[in-house]
Amino acid sequence: MSVAIPGQYISSIYKYTEDENSGSQVEKYVSGRGTTVANIKVPENNKFSSIPVIVATILGKIVIRELKSSTNSTTGGGVDNIKTFIVSVVPKSNSYLESAEDIEGTNISINLPQENDIVLVRITKINPRQAFAEILSVESHGNVIKDSGIGSNGELAHQSIAAGGGSQNLSSHTTIASSQSTAINAQAIDLGETFKGIIRSQDVRSTERDKVKIIECFKPGDIVRAVVISLGDGSNYYLSTAKDDLGVVFAKSEGGSGGLMYALDWQHMICESSGIIEKRKCAKPFV
Amino acid sequence: MNVTDRRRLLGPSNAKSANIPETRTSSPSKRSEDEIRKMFLKTGLVGNANGSAYLEVDDTIIEVSVFGPRPIKGSFIDRASFSVECKFLPHIPQPNEETFKNQSGSASNVRTGLTTVEQKLSSYIETAFLHSIILEKYPKSTIDVFVTIISADTTSSSNKSLLNLCNWVSNCTSLALVDSGIEVKDMVTSGQVSLNKSTNKILMDPDYSNNYSEDDSVDCVCSYMNMLNDVVVGFWIDGNQDDLDEQTMQKLFENCNGMSKKIRSNFNSYLRGTIE
Amino acid sequence: MILSPAERSYLYDSLIQKPPIRPDSRSGHQFRPLEAKTAFLPSSNGSARIRLMDGSECIVSVKAKVVLKSQESSLIECDIDVSGNRDDSNFVSILKFNLTNLLCQNFPMDVLQLTSKYSYKLFIDCLVISHTSYPLTLLSLATYLALKTTRLPLLVSDVDDSEVEEQPTFSDDWDKSKYLKEMVSSNSKFQPPIFITLGVVGDNLLFDPSTEEEQVLENGLILSWYNNKVITPISNINLASNSNNSNFKGMDPILISKSLALLKKYCGEIVDALDGIIEHDDATEGGIF
Numbered sequence: 001m002s003v004a005i006p007g008q009y010i011s012s013i014y015k016y017t018e019d020e021n022s023g024s025q026v027e028k029y030v031s032g033r034g035t036t037v038a039n040i041k042v043p044e045n046n047k048f049s050s051i052p053v054i055v056a057t058i059l060g061k062i063v064i065r066e067l068k069s070s071t072n073s074t075t076g077g078g079v080d081n082i083k084t085f086i087v088s089v090v091p092k093s094n095s096y097l098e099s100a101e102d103i104e105g106t107n108i109s110i111n112l113p114q115e116n117d118i119v120l121v122r123i124t125k126i127n128p129r130q131a132f133a134e135i136l137s138v139e140s141h142g143n144v145i146k147d148s149g150i151g152s153n154g155e156l157a158h159q160s161i162a163a164g165g166g167s168q169n170l171s172s173h174t175t176i177a178s179s180q181s182t183a184i185n186a187q188a189i190d191l192g193e194t195f196k197g198i199i200r201s202q203d204v205r206s207t208e209r210d211k212v213k214i215i216e217c218f219k220p221g222d223i224v225r226a227v228v229i230s231l232g233d234g235s236n237y238y239l240s241t242a243k244d245d246l247g248v249v250f251a252k253s254e255g256g257s258g259g260l261m262y263a264l265d266w267q268h269m270i271c272e273s274s275g276i277i278e279k280r281k282c283a284k285p286f287v
Numbered sequence: 288m289n290v291t292d293r294r295r296l297l298g299p300s301n302a303k304s305a306n307i308p309e310t311r312t313s314s315p316s317k318r319s320e321d322e323i324r325k326m327f328l329k330t331g332l333v334g335n336a337n338g339s340a341y342l343e344v345d346d347t348i349i350e351v352s353v354f355g356p357r358p359i360k361g362s363f364i365d366r367a368s369f370s371v372e373c374k375f376l377p378h379i380p381q382p383n384e385e386t387f388k389n390q391s392g393s394a395s396n397v398r399t400g401l402t403t404v405e406q407k408l409s410s411y412i413e414t415a416f417l418h419s420i421i422l423e424k425y426p427k428s429t430i431d432v433f434v435t436i437i438s439a440d441t442t443s444s445s446n447k448s449l450l451n452l453c454n455w456v457s458n459c460t461s462l463a464l465v466d467s468g469i470e471v472k473d474m475v476t477s478g479q480v481s482l483n484k485s486t487n488k489i490l491m492d493p494d495y496s497n498n499y500s501e502d503d504s505v506d507c508v509c510s511y512m513n514m515l516n517d518v519v520v521g522f523w524i525d526g527n528q529d530d531l532d533e534q535t536m537q538k539l540f541e542n543c544n545g546m547s548k549k550i551r552s553n554f555n556s557y558l559r560g561t562i563e
Numbered sequence: 564m565i566l567s568p569a570e571r572s573y574l575y576d577s578l579i580q581k582p583p584i585r586p587d588s589r590s591g592h593q594f595r596p597l598e599a600k601t602a603f604l605p606s607s608n609g610s611a612r613i614r615l616m617d618g619s620e621c622i623v624s625v626k627a628k629v630v631l632k633s634q635e636s637s638l639i640e641c642d643i644d645v646s647g648n649r650d651d652s653n654f655v656s657i658l659k660f661n662l663t664n665l666l667c668q669n670f671p672m673d674v675l676q677l678t679s680k681y682s683y684k685l686f687i688d689c690l691v692i693s694h695t696s697y698p699l700t701l702l703s704l705a706t707y708l709a710l711k712t713t714r715l716p717l718l719v720s721d722v723d724d725s726e727v728e729e730q731p732t733f734s735d736d737w738d739k740s741k742y743l744k745e746m747v748s749s750n751s752k753f754q755p756p757i758f759i760t761l762g763v764v765g766d767n768l769l770f771d772p773s774t775e776e777e778q779v780l781e782n783g784l785i786l787s788w789y790n791n792k793v794i795t796p797i798s799n800i801n802l803a804s805n806s807n808n809s810n811f812k813g814m815d816p817i818l819i820s821k822s823l824a825l826l827k828k829y830c831g832e833i834v835d836a837l838d839g840i841i842e843h844d845d846a847t848e849g850g851i852f
Contacts, residue, residue: 007473007514406656518813
């Protein structure tokens with residue numbers, strides 16, 4: 001695996017090779033994570049023509065994988081053999097690459113959730129209409145972002161920081177810092193806080209959606225597997241657990257003071273030490 | 288040797304002083320005109336930031352930390368917002384600060400915001416990096432760059448040392464961004480040259496502290512994305528040029544590009560070293 | 564001001580045509596129409612007010628003070644106030660930096676000399692009452708008009724006071740006061756430096772981009788013009804502040820050379836037009852607008 005530096009050309013979009021054994025072959029390259037497609041100008045007959053090239057956007061190692069499912073059905077133009085490759089750049093911090101060679105997608109150091117991503121969240125507070133959560137990690141990609149400053153609240157809070165200490169804004173965009181690109185109402189949140197999500201009561205399950213009681217589905221502190229259904233508004237992602245394999249994966253009884261609980265069925269969990277049964281919307285443990 | 292001095296422990300009377308060869312005052316090393324000063328780089332020094340870089344060139348010491356993408360409050364934005372804040376450490380004299388300080392303002396030495404010089408520096412960096420960062424990849428978030436100038440060569444009374452500082456700050460910011468893992472279209476590197484009008488000679492990365500005749504030159508700092516068709520993302524020409532023609536401009540840009548490419552190749556090999 | 568994606572795309576596509584099709588049907592090198600009034604503030608040495616058709620308005624006042632040369636680092640001080648923006652905000656600071664930098668480097672300081680010890684110091688106060696597009700050109704043109712109509716009282720005491728302790732005295736008669744332009748030693752014209760903002764879209768360069776055009780520009784240039792020459796400082800800037808302009812990108816250095824040629828071609832006319840305003844203004848005594 002060779003090293004790529006941001007801006008480095010990795011491959012053109014198409015490559016055409018002619019081989020005695022396999023005949024003519026077209027290789028198609030798709031830009032994956034850590035890469036983008038840039039139009040690079042090349043001098044040609046005293047003029048400039050631009051060709052699309054896949055370039056690296058982060059520092060890391062180049063990984064080129066063949067997409068197995070590529071169809072050979074496109075028989076127009078006389079080319080019968082198209083191979084598709086996905087080109088990505090994997091940073092040094094990646095831990096997935098060593099453990100699983102062909103894990104779907106690759107993790108880069110910053111993984112903002114997108115629509116249809118499965119995320120692990122921690123419930124922070126609930127009300128009758130919705131449960132609020134903070135997003136911990138994106139499945140198969142890794143943590144949303146590494147530590148970006150220690151604050152006193154949120155997932156990245158540090159116990160050495162007193163409440164309110166160290167969590168003020170770094171700068172005020174509208175007044176001090178140079179920020180020509182910012183919409184004037186964008187405001188950075190406190191240090192240490194991470195991206196937030198909402199599970200609305202109608203998104204908890206797919207049946208009897210109008211009869212959902214949030215208190216019987218989630219409690220603050222639960223770790224929940226959910227899917228991102230929308231980027232939502234400025235503050236929250238919109239999440240859903242309306243699938244068998246989504247829901248609470250990790251919970252403690254009696255509001256966190258009791259022991260670890262295990263799922264009995266899709267809406268009950270039992271505490272292994274006290275035998276208390278509590279209501280949750282559980283994820284199916286074995287998919 | 289005074290033997291009557293009893294308050295000190297004296298050596299033996301027949302002592303000979305050691306023969307220390309005369310220390311030669313090291314003359315400033317002669318650089319050729321297209322040579323860049325040696326620099327020291329280090330990335331990832333600030334543990335609390337998402338990315339950071341540290342750069343030393345002669346008396347100029349710069350530290351840049353990148354925070355982000357961090358979530359925002361307020362209404363939805365589909366691209367990350369990007370902000371830059373440059374600050375000189377309080378005891379560092381700022382280049383040309385006499386001209387830009389607000390004399391009519393209160394004379395208190397309490398500083399609330401940034402000075403005008405710091406604002407200009409921040410704006411230059413922001414304009415230069417705005418195109419480079421793929422802001423579309425980070426909706427609902429902010430990317431904040433904090434530049435601290437720990438030491439700067441500010442012997443020149445004109446804007447020229449500010450131009451040189453712009454050059455090194457933008458280079459250092461580029462490294463910090465790469466270190467943070469934020470996706471960029473290409474690294475931004477800069478070059479700064481000075482064109483002497485009377486001799487028509489180009490001086491790369493001029494050192495303004497060394498008896499530099501500054502009245503007769505036009506200076507240019509220019510930031511490029513060298514791998515992306517050599518586009519200019521930021522530039523600033525200043526100096527006592529009373530008529531700027533296209534040839535001069537082209538010459539300045541060509542040489543800035545040359546310096547930018549040299550810095551880029553240095554950065555490339557440094558970054559390659561950090562990952563292998 | 565934020566345009567919808569469809570509006571942005573429409574505007575961008577029309578600006579990138581050759582020649583560009585601008586929403587207000589201007590050609591690439593045309594300024595927006597403006598009206599101006601000079602010398603209307605009774606307590607200032609010079610003043611000017613400019614109003615653009617879109618409602619942007621700027622007032623500049625020039626005041627002079629007699630100072631000891633040895634105690635001043637700079638004989639010009641600019642202060643800018645933009646309504647709706649904090650004085651320590653980046654927006655205002657950059658305007659102030661640019662204007663101060665331009666004037667301090669290029670203003671003919673010898674016209675301010677009084678005696679061997681004393682000199683005038685000019686305080687240029689700019690007030691942007693309202694603006695839609697980036698107000699630097701507006702500010703700079705108003706400053707030009709104000710400086711051109713600045714009158715300073717006539718010095719009656721001795722010019723050489725290096726030996727004597729004497730403060731300069733001035734004539735009481737305001738009719739004897741002199742315009743700055745009459746005090747220029749050489750017979751060259753007194754034309755203070757001005758800033759021109761250019762927008763870059765594709766290969767096109769647009770003079771004085773309007774606020775809608777700023778939203779889709781690929782880059783912005785700030786160039787200075789003085790004595791019929793392009794001078795420094797020159798820099799680039801994102802003209803659309805606080806707008807999330809996704810078109811912003813780098814530019815080919817050839818475009819910057821091209822902008823110099825354009826300025827040489829058209830800037831003379833701009834300055835002549837401004838001088839015309841002053842002459843016209845002198846002839847017609849009347850109210851402000």
